[in-house]
Amino acid sequence: MKKWQQRIGNWLSQQLDLPTDVILELPRITTIGQIHAYVENHKGLISFSDEELRLKLKQGQLLIKGKGFVLRMMLPEEILLEGTIHEVTFIDQTANG
Secondary structure: OOHHHHHHHHHHHHHHOOOHHHHOOOOEEEEEOOOEEEEEOOOEEEEEOOOEEEEEEOOEEEEEEEEEEEEEEEEOOEEEEEEEEEEEEEEOHHHHO
16 A cells, blocks of 8 residues: 555544544454454455455455364455464555556
């Protein structure tokens, strides 16, 4: 993300008293240990298996790897993943092309 967009987003967030993730359309990821991941503000499911979850983000993708994955809840912009989480990775599309 361009630094000026981030600065403007941070300024707007402070002025309007809104969370930065909402202004900048960033994902919010909440984990409970290695057993649950709750992701808000994603742009869609790319792939899912019992060892991998891949979500589209405004700028790139989110990759979660582990084992025994089960989707406990899936809404248009929210997802609750259960299983054993080993890795959470952001893939920046601008770096790949």
